[in-house]
Every structure is written in structure tokens, then in C-alpha cells.
Amino acid sequence: AGKRMKLAVPETWETQLSLRGNKAIVWEELIDHRKLPFMAMLRNIRNMILAGMSRKHHNWVLRKLTDQGAVVNSKQFPFRFFSAYEVLGELKKKALHEPAPPR
Numbered sequence: 739a740g741k742r743m744k745l746a747v748p749e750t751w752e753t754q755l756s757l758r759g760n761k762a763i764v765w766e767e768l769i770d771h772r773k774l775p776f777m778a779m780l781r782n783i784r785n786m787i788l789a790g791m792s793r794k795h796h797n798w799v800l801r802k803l804t805d806q807g808a809v810v811n812s813k814q815f816p817f818r819f820f821s822a823y824e825v826l827g828e829l830k831k832k833a834l835h836e837p838a839p840p841r
Contacts, residue, residue: 751778762791769795776812779803784825 747753751768758764765786768774779786779799786799802808803822 749773751775751782760785760789762789765789765791766795769798776802776808777814777818780812780814780818780822783822784829787829 749771751774754764754768754773765774769791779802783799783803787796809819
């Protein structure tokens with residue numbers, strides 16, 4: 739009695755991003771370890787793209803977010819998908835107006 743138990747911190751997308759930052763390697767490891775739920779992918783699409791994750795992981799996220807079964811089972815409200823769509827439009831517009839990085 740009188741002692742506090744210390745619980746282990748679970749490996750979730752929230753804890754990993756808080757501990758390690760919004761970096762491509764963090765997003766990629768979450769995807770590889772299947773620790774990134776559909777809702778988190780949908781709501782963090784901008785962060786994943788801006789972090790610069792690999793094409794392989796980018797394509798995996800796209801396949802998941804456009805899979806009809808996954809969309810239906812996600813139980814997300816339509817405005818969540820519309821918000822993600824708007825983010826993609828903003829990123830595209832920004833990319834078109836910025837000069838290409840030097841090689």
C-alpha cells in the first residue's frame with residue numbers, strides 16, 4: 739500500500755509522434771508496425787506528406803484511404819474525407835507555385 743504503479747507507455751501513433759517528432763521515419767515505422775489507424779491516416783495526411791515519407795509508404799497510405807471496404811468500415815463522417823481532400827488540394831496548389839528545389 740502507498741506505492742504507485744508505473745504503467746508502460748503504449749506504442750501508439752500519438753505517443754510516438756510526441757516522443758520522436760513529426761518525421762518521415764516515425765510515420766514509416768508506424769505504418770510498418772500497423773500502428774496507424776485509418777482515422778489517424780485520414781486526419782494526418784498533410785503531416786505525412788510534409789514529413790517526406792517514402793514513396794512506398796505514401797502509396798500504401800493511398801491504397802488504404804481509397805479502399806472501399808476500409809472506407810466503409812472506418813465509420814468516419816463524410817466531412818473528414820472532404821477535409822483531407824481540401825488538404826491535398828492546398829498542397830498541390832502550394833507545390834505548383836513554389837520553385838523546384840535545386841539539384
